[in-house]
Amino acid sequence: MKHMKQPNLIFRGTAALGVVLLVSACGSGVATTPEKPGTTGGDYEPVTVENCGRTLDFSEAPSAVVGMSPSQTGLMLRLGLGDLLVGQAQTDTSDLPADIAADAEDIPVLSDDAPPTREILLGAEPDFVYSPTGYEFTAEQGFASIEQLEQAGVGAYTATGGCLERRNVGTVDDIFIDIENLGKIFAVPGAAAELAAQGQEDLDEVAEAIDGLQKLTVAQVFVEGTSLSAIGAGIEYDMIQTAGGDNVFSPEDPAFADFFAASISPEALAEENPDAVVFAVTGPEQETATIEYLRETFPDMAAVKNDRLISLSASDTFPGTLGNIDAVRQIAEGLYPDAFTGGRD
Template sequence: MNVLSRNTLSSRLALVGAAGAFLLALSACGQSVTAPPPAGEGSGAASSGTAGAIGGSATASGPVSITNCGTELTFAEAPQRAVGLSPAQTELLLRLGVGETLVGQAQTGLQALPADVASQAEQVKVLSKGEPPAREELLSVNPDLVLSPTSYEFTAEQGYASVEQLKKAGAQAYIATGGCADRRASAVVTDLVTDIENLGSLFRKPEQAAQLSKQVKDRLAAVSQANASATAPTVAQLFVDGKSLSAIGAGIEADIIKQAGGKNVFSPDDKLFESFFAAAVSPEQVASLNPDAIVFATTSDTQTASIEAYLRETFPQVTAVQENRLVAVPSANLLPGTLGNVDAVELISQKIHDR
C-alpha cells in the first residue's frame, strides 16, 4: 500500500503554518476569523460564461471565469490538458467525465484511486508518487490547468512549479477552496461542493457537477439525520508524531468532526489556536478533557497500530481508551478538496456513535 511520507506531511503542515502566521500578522485576526462564505460565493464561485456539455467531450461555448483563492481564472474554452496533483483532484475529474483531458497525475502514493474509476487513469502519466512533482516534470506535460489540494504543491523553494511559473508556461492553477491559505482555518467540508461546481463550470460539465454535488450533500444529510436525536460525544482530534501530540482545533478537520455529530474538546476560540489551526499539547491537557473518542490521522496499518499502542499506554483512564473509541482516519481523507472528506465524516460518525 502506497502512503504519504511523514516528511511530506510534516513539510505541508509547517508550510501552511508559516502562511497562516504571515496572514495573521497582516490581518490581525485569529484562526476563527470569519464564517465561511456559502458554496458558490467568495473563494470560488463561477462568475461568467455559458456551459454547454456535449456528450462526453469538454468543448466550450464561451469563456468562463471563476475566482479561486482570490485570483480570477478565465478559460476561453474548456481545459484540454489537466494535471491532478493528488489522487483526490484526479478522481474529481474522472467523476466529472473529463478524464480524457488528464495528461498527468501526481502524489499517487497518497492513496489509491477508488476501484470504480482507477482503470480510467491507468494510462495517465505518473509525475510523482510520494511528493509533488519537480517543476521540470510538471511542465514537461505542457498542462493548461493544474489542480491541487493546497498551496504547498506550488512552493518554488521546494523545487515545485510556482503559480507564476505555471502562468508563464501557459497554465493556470486551481487550489481546492478549503486549501486556500487565507481559508485554511475556517474551511468546511462543503467547500468541496464549491470545487465541484467550479470544475463543472470550467470543463462545461454542469449536469455532471450537479449530480456529484447532490451525492455529497445527500451523504452528509444522511449522517446528520442519523445523529439528529443523539447526544454529541466529545472528541479530541490529534496528530501524533512519535510521542509528540498536536491538537486540531479548527479548519476542515474540525468541521469533519462537527459534521460527524461530535463535539470537539478543542475550539477555534481557544488561545491555543489563535495563530494556527493546530497546536502542540501535552498528554496532561488531553487527559484533563477526558474525551469520549480520539480521532487521529494515519498513513498505514503499521502507523495505526503504533499510534493506538501509544494512546492506550498514555491515556489508560480516558474514556476514549476505556471504551475503545480510537478512530483512525486516512490522512489523505483530511486534505481539502477531496471526496474522502465525506468518507471521513461517515467513518467517524459510525465510530463515535458506536454503530
C-alpha cells in the first residue's frame, strides 16, 4: 500500500487518534429480568473467567465497582448492577444514553477526560474495576497497574476487544464474551443472557436486511485538522464487514500488520476511490469539519459525489461497548438505505 505509515501518536487501544480515546454505551434496552447481584437462587458459586491472558477467580461477587469509562458504566447499569457502582471515570468523553443517564447521577465521578490516578481510584475502595482497554492500567501514566490493583485486592477486568493481543483482530461480537463473563462474575446470568440476545437479534436483523446485496467499497478514516489516518484492522474493520461493506484497507496490508490504524496520505485514499467513507467523531463540530475536509480534498471521490459520508459517534467504535452493534446498523443503513426503508425489491 502506498503513502502509508504508522501514526506517531499514542493510542489507548481504542478506535481513533488524538483525543478520541474512550467509550460510551448504546441505546439497547436495559435488561428487564431483575436479579439480585451475587446470587443465582442460592449461594454464590466460585467463578473463574479468562481475560486478556489472565485467569480471574472470584469466591464472591464484587460489591464495589468502578466503571473506567461511560461504556463500562453503562453496561453495568444495563445489567442491573448500578447499586454496586462506587465510581465512574472519564465521564466527559461521551454521554450515557438518555434512558440510563439518570441512573448514574449519584455515582461518584473519579475523572472526566482521562483515567483516574492511582490514588483517586484506590481511594474509592473498589473491589472490581472494569476497563475498556489496557491503557487505563498504565502505571507509567500515573494510573493503577493491574499488579497494584491485585495487591490491593481489586479485581481488574478489561473489555475483550481492548486486550492488547486482540486489538488488531477484535470483532463486534467480542462484547458478548464480556456480557457472559460479567453475568457469571456478578451472578446475573438471566440479565446477561437477555442483553446478549437483544444484541444478537439486532445484528441478525442487519444481516437479513443486507443479505444478497452487492457490496460497496468502504474506507474508514479519522481526520484531525488536516491529518488523515486510515483504520484497517480490529473491531472497526469488523464493523464494516458485518455491515456489508468491502473494506479498501485490511489487516493484510503491511501498514496494519502491527496496529489497527496508520497515517495515510490523501493520494492513497484518492487512489482507492471508495464508494463510502466512514469516520468517527467526538461531536458535531468535528463531524462538520471532517465532512468539509473530505468534500474539499476529494471532490471527485465516489463517496463524496454520492454523499456516502457516514459519521459515527467515536464512543460507539471503542472496545467493550454495546455501541459497536449500533455502529454496525448505522453503517449498514448509510450504505444500503433502501434495505431498511422498504425500498428494496
